[in-house]
Amino acid sequence: MALLSGFLVIASCAAPPQPLALGVAADDVSAIERFSATTGAPVGVYQWYQGWAGTPDFDVTRAAAAGARGSLPLLTWEPWAPGAGAEQPQYALARIVDGAHDAYIASFARQVRSWGGRLGLRFLHELNAPFYPWGSGVNGNTPGDAIAAWKHVRRIFDAEGAHNVVWVWCVNVHAAGYADYAPLYPGDEAVDWVAVDGYNGGDALPWGGWRSPEDVFGPSLTDLSNLSDRPLAISEVASAEQGGNKATWIEDLFELALARGVRVLIWFDYNKETDWRVGSSPASESAMRAQAAIAGRLGPPPLPLPPPAGT
Secondary structure: OOOOOOOEOOOOOOOOOOOEEEEEEOOOOOHHHHHHHHHOOOOOEEEEEEEOOOOOOOOHHHHHHHHHOOOEEEEEEEOOOOOOOOOOHHHOHHHHHOOOOHHHHHHHHHHHHHHOOOEEEEEOOOOOOOOOOOOOOHHHOOHHHHHHHHHHHHHHHHHOOOOOEEEEEEEEOOOOOOOOOHHHOOOHHHOOEEEEEEEEOEOOOOOOEOOOHHHHHHHHHHHHHHHOOOOEEEEEEEEOOOOOOHHHHHHHHHHHHHHOOEEEEEEEOOEOOOEOOOOOOHHHHHHHHHHHHHHHHHOOOOOOOOOOOOO
16 A cells, blocks of 8 residues: 655755655545645645544544555544543553453454554553543553553554554643653654644633744653654644734744654644634645645655564
8 A cells, every 4th residue: 555645845954854744633534635735735644533432443444545545544542432531440541451451452453454554553642641541640540551551552463463553652742740751651662653742722722822833842852852763753733823923833833843853743634622724824824835835846755654564
């Protein structure tokens, strides 16, 4: 399956930058076409979200549709009942480690193996923050539990022969009261990409006002680069319009990503808490298109994918 058709490289007058792949997070896989039309760029990664409640099957149709469009399907796989809050002890990390969910995990792994395409799997995302049942300090979770749960699930996938997975370990950007990254990290041998999520809520949300990309991501990217040699991704990012200039914010984001060696950048293209979409204004859309125009002159780099199992 061809997954290398749509990627960005942004020019820099400094040392040659690492390849930077552009992705989109959205509910509907048709967002790949919409986002590509909005930005004028191909989409290298398509991300969606699925909770564990009710033990749903792997969405083969969605993954195959993303792959057919030249995008790496990236599933954010969430052990919880979405919308029911962080206090869900049945999804505490210790319950994952003790095998309470093994039958579901193994079944899901077999489905991924049988499908056979390359799948990105973002498991336990933003685990340094108290947002979800697997979050740091929630439901009695400890850093040791976080590492054990990650390795436990990966062992099940390996045992089921699901070697077609790109394992994406993700944290939220640093904030007061959040856990440090290093005690939560399961090690490079268990991870394919390290990733971070962050947003500029501006005046639309009570997150400290307008913050530059450096303010949002700078310290976190430094810590992740020091923690791991794995490819670095920004797996959720967006900006509000209110409180500053979103177009300039997008330009500064790409400049920062290049300077820090980010390889994958996934825009959270939702109208949710505010209008995060890149098409929220003509100026925002134009700024993203300008980055894509530069990329088009430089050619398509490969997405950082691990080698096939056994090589």
